[in-house]
Amino acid sequence: MADEKLKVRFKKAVDYVNNYSEPLPADLLLKLYAYFKIANKNYDHPNSRTPLINAFKANALIQAKNVNIKTAMKNYIDLVEKEIKNSGD
DSSP: OOHHHHHHHHHHHHHHHHHHSSOOOOOHHHHHHHHHHHHHOOOOOOOOOOOOOHHHHHHHHHTTTTOHHHHHHHHHHIIIIIIISSSSO
């Protein structure tokens, strides 16, 4: 998949999630969070006001630490397509 095409698909998937109004499972949100951060080369520490949420986000990033940027984008897109778009939406 060409880089530009992947970036366009990733942006569409991110926009879809940002505009999605139904509640999503926490484990799915954490995976999406980690892949989004990696895909955007954002290596800042989680900054929630709640320490427990920061811990969960940090754990999600640790679990995805060996994922490269392209794979993070592809994984994000796959999660959106399989877990959100095809969930009876």
